[in-house]
Amino acid sequence: xxxxxxxxxxxxxxxxxxxxxxxxxxxxxxxxxxxxxxxxxxxxxxxxxxxxxxxxxxxxxxxxxxxxxxxxxxxxxxxxxxxxxxxxxxxxxxxxxxxxxxxxxxxxxxxxxxxxxxxxxxxxxxxxxx
Numbered sequence: 423x424x425x426x427x428x429x430x431x432x433x434x435x436x437x438x439x440x441x442x443x444x445x446x447x448x449x450x451x452x453x454x455x456x457x458x459x460x461x462x463x464x465x466x467x468x469x470x471x472x473x474x475x476x477x478x479x480x481x482x483x484x485x486x487x488x489x490x491x492x493x494x495x496x497x498x499x500x501x502x503x504x505x506x507x508x509x510x511x512x513x514x515x516x517x518x519x520x521x522x523x524x525x526x527x528x529x530x531x532x533x534x535x536x537x538x539x540x541x542x543x544x545x546x547x548x549x550x551x552x
Contacts, residue, residue: 425458427496428474430483432504437483442476445497447490456490456497463492469547471507472499482507486544510552519545 428445430438445456448470456463467488474481488501522542529535 426456426460428499429496430472430474430485430499430501430504432485432488432501434503437501437504437506438474438481440476442474444475445499446471446473446475447499448472448485449490456492460492460497462494463490465490467499467501469544472501472504484510484548486547505548507552510548512549512552515545515549515552519549 426442426444428438428440428442429436443457447454447456447465448468450466450468453470454465467485467490469486470484472483472485474483484505484507485499485501486503488499488504490497490499519542522538522545525538526535526542529538
């Protein structure tokens, strides 16, 4: 039986809740592995892949920022956005990246350009997760 209770929540839905063996997180200070009985911890997350390993194997979920908290009850990840990598479509993502690159090139206002670049960076991070 796995010994770490893990929950991954995004604003849209609860993506995962259950007992697992380990969780690898993309922390802002570096990648970290959380195991059962881990010391309490609170960290921010950078865009990257959360790898959840349990009895049924490993599951990869792309997260776009957020926070992780390890407490005596387990691990909770509150993600800005979360998408299982199995649901990502490489061809559709490539088309979205092309459109986003055009948006960045066409932007004249500083704030519009910043938001377009942020979107492009997010899409490229998603592509790297595939």
